[in-house]
Amino acid sequence: MVTGDLVVGVLALQGDVREHLHALAEADALARPVRRPEELDTVDALVIPGGESTTIGKLAVEFGLLEPIRKRIADGMPVYGSCAGMIMLADEVLDGRPDQQSFGGIEMTVRRNAFGRQVDSFEAGVTVEEIEGGPFHAVFIRAPWVERVGPGATVLARVDEGPAAGRIVAVRQRHLLATAFHPELTGDLRVHRHFVEMARAARTAD
Ligand SMILES: NC(=O)CC[C@H](N)C(=O)O
Numbered sequence: 001m002v003t004g005d006l007v008v009g010v011l012a013l014q015g016d017v018r019e020h021l022h023a024l025a026e027a028d029a030l031a032r033p034v035r036r037p038e039e040l041d042t043v044d045a046l047v048i049p050g051g052e053s054t055t056i057g058k059l060a061v062e063f064g065l066l067e068p069i070r071k072r073i074a075d076g077m078p079v080y081g082s083c084a085g086m087i088m089l090a091d092e093v094l095d096g097r098p099d100q101q102s103f104g105g106i107e108m109t110v111r112r113n114a115f116g117r118q119v120d121s122f123e124a125g126v127t128v129e130e131i132e133g134g135p136f137h138a139v140f141i142r143a144p145w146v147e148r149v150g151p152g153a154t155v156l157a158r159v160d161e162g163p164a165a166g167r168i169v170a171v172r173q174r175h176l177l178a179t180a181f182h183p184e185l186t187g188d189l190r191v192h193r194h195f196v197e198m199a200r201a202a203r204t205a206d
Contacts, residue, residue: 054096082180
């Protein structure tokens with residue numbers, strides 16, 4: 001249905017929007033911020049940035065984006081979420097605020113600020129299935145981890161080393177991809193390139 005370059009939106013309500021726009025442009029996608037339902041209509045795929053999931057959810061309601069994004073997800077729009085974005089893609093959120101909202105879509109239960117009980121931020125080696133080139137130097141900032149996934153979701157990565165070794169930190173469910181870490185902050189473009197490829201494949205399949 002769509003011709004020309006792939007347009008990937010970045011949900012621009014709160015969080016590290018600029019870093020994702022930059023990483024997507026480097027990964028050869030046309031990247032643009034999305035704040036309004038009309039802007040959502042113009043994108044082929046969407047990135048939900050890291051930031052504060054409670055705030056992103058609240059603003060999504062205020063800006064009239066919660067239901068439109070849920071509908072696009074149900075209709076097969078490719079979405080990638082990092083950290084707070086991972087929380088927004090989870091069907092179930094533990095340790096959320098009472099008014100915590102998520103778009104859902106991935107059959108997974110995430111725990112907010114899961115590592116944060118010991119330490120607010122840390123870096124660790126993470127090997128991501130489906131992405132070649134060796135382990136990521138992954139940055140976690142008040143990150144969630146995934147406690148369990150349902151049958152529709154595939155675990156792509158666990159922390160390789162340290163006290164959190166074995167914790168699930170990357171998941172894919174068909175057109176939806178989520179990482180608990182922030183590749184947009186480290187200049188390693190492999191996750192964004194992988195997502196852009198997923199989005200191009202989804203568009204060709206339409
Ligand atoms: N770096 C992040 O995106 C942190 C996520 C944040 N702790 C939340 O619950 O939304």
